[in-house]
Every structure is written in structure tokens, then in C-alpha cells.
Amino acid sequence: MSLFQGLSAFPITPADASGRLDTAALARLLKNIEEARADSIGLLGSTGAYAFLTRQERRRAVETAMDTVGGKIPVIVGVGAIRTSDAVDLARDAKAAGADGLLLAPVSYTPLVDDEVFEHFATVADAGQLPLCIYNNPGTTRFTFSLDLISRLSKVVNIEAVKMPLPSGGDFTSELASLRSATGSAFRIGYSGDWGGAPALLAGSDAWYSVVAGLLPSQALALTRAAQAGDAAAVERLDAAFGPLWALFKEFGSFRVMYVVASLLNLCDVDPPRPVLPLKDQARQRVAAALDHLDAVFSAGCMQAR
Amino acid sequence: MSLFQGLSAFPITPADASGRLDTAALARLLKNIEEARADSIGLLGSTGAYAFLTRQERRRAVETAMDTVGGKIPVIVGVGAIRTSDAVDLARDAKAAGADGLLLAPVSYTPLVDDEVFEHFATVADAGQLPLCIYNNPGTTRFTFSLDLISRLSKVVNIEAVKMPLPSGGDFTSELASLRSATGSAFRIGYSGDWGGAPALLAGSDAWYSVVAGLLPSQALALTRAAQAGDAAAVERLDAAFGPLWALFKEFGSFRVMYVVASLLNLCDVDPPRPVLPLKDQARQRVAAALDHLDAVFSAGCMQAR
Numbered sequence: 157m158s159l160f161q162g163l164s165a166f167p168i169t170p171a172d173a174s175g176r177l178d179t180a181a182l183a184r185l186l187k188n189i190e191e192a193r194a195d196s197i198g199l200l201g202s203t204g205a206y207a208f209l210t211r212q213e214r215r216r217a218v219e220t221a222m223d224t225v226g227g228k229i230p231v232i233v234g235v236g237a238i239r240t241s242d243a244v245d246l247a248r249d250a251k252a253a254g255a256d257g258l259l260l261a262p263v264s265y266t267p268l269v270d271d272e273v274f275e276h277f278a279t280v281a282d283a284g285q286l287p288l289c290i291y292n293n294p295g296t297t298r299f300t301f302s303l304d305l306i307s308r309l310s311k312v313v314n315i316e317a318v319k320m321p322l323p324s325g326g327d328f329t330s331e332l333a334s335l336r337s338a339t340g341s342a343f344r345i346g347y348s349g350d351w352g353g354a355p356a357l358l359a360g361s362d363a364w365y366s367v368v369a370g371l372l373p374s375q376a377l378a379l380t381r382a383a384q385a386g387d388a389a390a391v392e393r394l395d396a397a398f399g400p401l402w403a404l405f406k407e408f409g410s411f412r413v414m415y416v417v418a419s420l421l422n423l424c425d426v427d428p429p430r431p432v433l434p435l436k437d438q439a440r441q442r443v444a445a446a447l448d449h450l451d452a453v454f455s456a457g458c459m460q461a462r
Numbered sequence: 463m464s465l466f467q468g469l470s471a472f473p474i475t476p477a478d479a480s481g482r483l484d485t486a487a488l489a490r491l492l493k494n495i496e497e498a499r500a501d502s503i504g505l506l507g508s509t510g511a512y513a514f515l516t517r518q519e520r521r522r523a524v525e526t527a528m529d530t531v532g533g534k535i536p537v538i539v540g541v542g543a544i545r546t547s548d549a550v551d552l553a554r555d556a557k558a559a560g561a562d563g564l565l566l567a568p569v570s571y572t573p574l575v576d577d578e579v580f581e582h583f584a585t586v587a588d589a590g591q592l593p594l595c596i597y598n599n600p601g602t603t604r605f606t607f608s609l610d611l612i613s614r615l616s617k618v619v620n621i622e623a624v625k626m627p628l629p630s631g632g633d634f635t636s637e638l639a640s641l642r643s644a645t646g647s648a649f650r651i652g653y654s655g656d657w658g659g660a661p662a663l664l665a666g667s668d669a670w671y672s673v674v675a676g677l678l679p680s681q682a683l684a685l686t687r688a689a690q691a692g693d694a695a696a697v698e699r700l701d702a703a704f705g706p707l708w709a710l711f712k713e714f715g716s717f718r719v720m721y722v723v724a725s726l727l728n729l730c731d732v733d734p735p736r737p738v739l740p741l742k743d744q745a746r747q748r749v750a751a752a753l754d755h756l757d758a759v760f761s762a763g764c765m766q767a768r
Binding site: 175202264265267275 | 572
């Protein structure tokens, strides 16, 4: 199986108020994902707060991951940075620490044009010497990849996959057909935006880059396997179990919600990096209720419980 | 006069490919602005590539500024950062180095909500202990300040001004009226987006936060003084002199254009930070022609030449 297939679980990166990593807590989250047998870990993704962390702390996160789960589950590392030279350093750090793959978003301050993004990706892909996934995430980077740019990038050595946002109209089938014809047959296409992950797999995507799987890997894996098996009825039932959580993701952003989930699951109790504020009591109670709902469905349905 | 009134000139920050400052070149640009008698310098603004530079290089830039022009012209320093704790450090560094004021944009990765931006600004304003201008720049930060949020922020100690983007409909008069009534009489309202700077002053704004003044301060000052005097005919004539340059700003982004201007004026010859690419030959020739046009109008009209 390719590195960029199946369920990729994106945990938060526990850190203190000054951005110093809590390696023990991170190790706990990674172990949890590995034991649930997800297909890969997406370390230092958007959910992993990579944009808030220094090069040093990001290196420590990769080292912690390789020490904890290296060789047992592939680890894909986010290496996005505003400056190309910084992203190059991060890619080399990840490679040196033993990472299996890279994830690169076109983080920017000055809005970028296509040729700039192309050169940026080609430079980092060459420096990293690891399989690289294009991180197409306009919600945070505000850069929109054209089909043409994805096609050009898919021909660059080491660039092997794309992580797509959910299509605005929800039509995975036609988007996948366009992407497949614009890229080679070995190029992998996955989706993020958790409420679309399973529908995208059902429609033939290769991977679900999942926020929820970072903390609830067993439940996300059950949904993934149902979708990969083409079992639409099971997908519908399991997706409904996640329904209240998806609603909270849409309302507050999954980043804020996952810190509450981590605390409620007793996995770690840290705040998101400021300026992002912790959710308030009323929202926290709704997160608790959403987890109860998920638990109830999974308990009733002889699926793996959390 | 308030710190946040008149012409504030925003130079580029010359640096090498790894992001190491060229302090001699920066000093040259700052001296040029001071000698032209602009009203303030906007150091490390968007044009000053603050988002691409480390804390150490940003501190060196402020120290260079204070050593070169400190006490002769007020220096306002951009202290934006994704993490609140980093922005706090930058604000304290600027204060320690002797800066006169701060400029703060709500730089973000995870899109922020109003309360998060409010807390971020209040924290940095308190840490910096200098007059602070809200940097409202949705083109780079993608955060849009509501009138209500600006009103709330205007009541925070040390927050004394806002730098606005051009109103989409071009109606400065009604926007200024709304902003004035939402803020106190001591609160200063200025605009960026160079082609709207003079029209905004004519309509009663307090300041023009000007990219072009970073390298062509005399010409920008002539336009500023005409607008401040309410001389609409002079504004129209001088604004037309800048016309070809404004067109290039709109087409390529002023950030990319100013590196070419700096080279053509023999002020410094550096590239923008990658991934931003230098403009190509054809565009560079158009920048040269735009400068010739500006020169011709200013030479003909007994205004200060460059």
C-alpha cells in the first residue's frame, strides 16, 4: 500500500503556553493511534499546530514520534513555512529524524502566484528526498491550487499525492475524475474536512486525512474500513454517530474542538496556542455530549469502542 | 502632531537569501526617508517582509533604524506574529530598542474569531507599552475587522490608531464617518493601498501608510502635502504621475515591484524572500518606464525630484 492511502490520523501537538512541547503527552497520542492500527500518522498538520511551533520544537516532535512509533506506523510530517529556506530546513530535519513522508502547504503572507508555489514545492521536494503530499488547504493558507498546478506538481520527483479540501458542491466523483486525468495513475488523492472523509473514500479517493482520527482512531478506522469496502449503509450509520462532532467542527473549527476532546478523553489537558482561545463551558458540554453520542452508537453496534 | 498622522513611509527590508539583514542597505533607505522629511517610518511592515524574518533579524532592523534615524523621525515597528507570545516578545524588543510606536496585524494560520483578535491585541498593547496602530490588512492576514471590533479595540490603553485597507466601493467619506463615530476623537485613521492614499487624505483621513514612500519619499510627500492642503487639482496631477506605478502595484503586488524600484534607484539590489520570485525582464522594463514617467512629471512641475 502507498504511504498516502487509507486513514491518516492527525493528532494535536500538546505544548505549553510558550510553545514548548509536552513529549510525554505527544507520545501517548501517537501510541493510541498506532495501537488502533490507523494507516499513517499526520504529524504537525494544521491540527498539530505546526504553524505555531519553532523549528526546534518541530524537530523534537518528529524525534518523539520516531522514538515512539517509528517503524510500526508510517509518519508523515508537515513542513510548511512562510520562507522557502525554512521549509527546506524542516524537510531536512524530518528526513534526518527518520520520517516516512512530508506534507507541504503553501503557507504565505504575501499572496503567492502559481509559479512561486511551484518553485517552492520543487525546492522542498528536492531537499527532503522523501515522498511528499501537496497540502491543499485554502481554509488556512488561502491559496487555491488550480488543476493545472496540481498536474505540473504531480510530475515533480518525490511529489506523490495531494490532500484536497472538500469540493464546494460535494461532487467527489467528477472532481476525482478530473484529478485522476490530470495526474498519473500512481498519484494518490485524499481528502480532509472530516465530514467528507468517508463519502470521498466511497467515491474512490485514496485517503482520508482525518482530524478526529488523531484522538479517536478506532472509531475513525471503523468508518474508513466501511467506506473502503463500499458498504454505504454502514458508512451512513457510522457517519451519523459522528454527526454531533461534525456540527461542532463546522461551528468552532476542529482545531479548537480537539483540545476539548483530548481533555475529556484524559489523553492530555492543554490549551490551544494563543491567540486561539479555549472553548467556553457551554461549548465544552456540547463536545462531551457529542462524544457520548459517538460512544453510544459504537457500543450498541459491536464496533471497537474508544 | 500625533505619531499616526501624515505620511508614513514603509521601506523594504534588504536581506540575503537566508533572511540575514543587510544593515548598511537598510540604513541607506531609512536615511533617504528621513532626509525627505516624511512624517514617520513604518519599519517591518508587509513591504518590510516582517513575516519572513526571525525575531533576531527583526531586532537588528529596529536597532539599525534607531542608530540611523532615531530621534529625527518617529519609527513605527511591525510586531505581528502568529503566536501571541511571539508578538509580545517582538513588542518588548521594539520598545527596548527605542521604537516610537507599534503596528500589529492579526497574522494567523487557524482563522481567528473576534474575541481571539481582541485578546491578542490587548495582550500585545499591554506588553509593548507604546502607542499601537491596528494593522487591518485582509489582503495578507485574511482577517476582516468589523466596525464593532475596531470600536472595542480603540478603548484599549495604548491602541491609538488604525491602518485601513481601501474601502471596496471607494467611499472614504462614509467609511470615515462610521469609523469616527465608533472611535474617540483622539483615535487616528489612516489608509494603505497606495493609489487610495491621497484621495483618503482629501476625504479627511489622518495618515497615508505608503509603500511607495519607502523608496520615493519626496514624491509621495508632495502628493501628501497637496492632499492635506485640500488641493484637489494638484492631487489629480501628481496622482497621475504615479499612475503607471499604481497599475504595476495592482498587477504584480507592490511587494514585488518595490524590489525592482530599489534596484533601479541604485538604493539596493536584493531579491524578495523566496517563495516570492523576482519580477521578470518585461515587467522590470515596465517598472523602469513608470519611474521615468514619474520623473518627467516631477521635473516638469518644479516639485522635488527623486
